[in-house]
Amino acid sequence: MKTPAITAVGHYAPDKILTNAYFESYLDTSDEWIVTRTGIRERHVVENQATSDLAVEAARRTLAMRGIGADQVDLIIVATVTPDMFFPSTAALVQNRIGASRAWGFDLSGACSGFLYALATGAQFIIAGTYSKVLVIGADTMSSITDYRDRNNCILFGDGGAAVLLEPGDEPGYGYLDWVNYMDGCGEETLHMKAGGSRHPATHETVDKGWHYIYQDGKSVFKVAVIGMAEAAVEIMRRNNLSSDDVAWLVPHQANLRIIQATADRMGIGMDKVMINIDRYGNTTAATIPSCLAEYYADGRLKRGDNIVLAAFGAGYTWGAAYVRWSI
C-alpha cells in the first residue's frame, strides 16, 4: 500500500475585488458588522470567467510547481457546486484545456467539504497503486449563485480555484495519513439552491422567485458547523495520538472566523497555528483549504514535516477532517 502525498499545490483568484465598502454603498450593512460577524474584509469575483477557468489556472500552477506536463496526469477530480454546465463535467473541460491527454476524471459535489471528499477519493487510487498522479482541484464561482440583494448571504462568498497533486509518497510517516468524512442529508432544509436541477427545472417562475440563488439559514448552519468541524478535527487528533503541541497548523474551511476560532479552541491550539485567508477571499467553498495550503507553502510558513489537520463543514450537511504530514 502506498501513502499518498501532496507533491505540489497551486491557487488562483480572479482579479476583481469586492470590498466591504462596496456592500456598504448599496446595502444596509457595515464593514464593522461583516468583519466582527465573519472575519471577511474582501472577496475576489469573476468577470467573464467560469469555474473551469479558475480550475485550469490552479491546475497549471500546480503542474508548473511540480515541473511536469499535463500529459502525465492520470486522473482529474474537480470538487465544485458551481460547474460551468451540468455536462460535460468541469473535469472534462479542464482535461481538454490543460492537455491532460491520458487522464479521465469527474466532478464531485461536496460543497464546502468538497475538497476533503475529493482528497479522500483521489487518495484511494494512489493507495491501491492504480495511479501515480491525481490532480485534485477545488474550484467555485459562488458569485454565479449569489443574490447580491440579500445582505445575509452576499457578503459571505467569493470565487477561486486551487489544486494539489497527489502522488505516492517517498517516505513512511509523511503524506495523507488519515481522514474522516461525514454526511447528514437533513441539512437540505437550511442550506440549498432550490432550482436548476431536476426537482425544479429552470422556468420564468423559478427565476422570479430567486430559486437559483443560495438559500441559507445562517444561524442554524452556524450552530451545527461549529460542532461538526470541531468534532471531526478533534477526532482526527485523537485517532492519531496528536496533542495540540504536535499540530503545526489547522487548515480550516474558511466560512466564518468565529467557526474557525471555535474549532481551534476545541483542539486546544492558538490562532497563531491556524491558516487564515478568509479576510481576503471570503468563502470560496471547495477552494478554501487548498488555497490556504498554497499561500502558506509559497511564503514558507508551511514546511516539510509539519503535522497539519484539515477540517471542513458545508452544505449537505457534509463535514470531515484529515491528517497530513507535509512532505515537500
Ligand code: ACO
Ligand atoms: N449586515 C448587517 N446586518 C446583517 C447582515 C449584514 N450583512 N446580515 C444579517 N444581518 C442581521 C440579521 O438580519 C439579523 O438581524 P435581526 O436580529 O434584526 O434579525 C442580525 O444581523 C443577526 O443575524 P444572524 O443571522 O443572527 O447573524 P449571525 O451572527 O448568525 O451571522 C452568518 C450570520 C455570518 C451568516 C453566520 O450565521 C454564519 O457564518 N453561518 C454559517 C455559514 C456556514 O458555515 N455555511 C456553511 C458553508 S456554505 C456552503 O456550504 C455553500
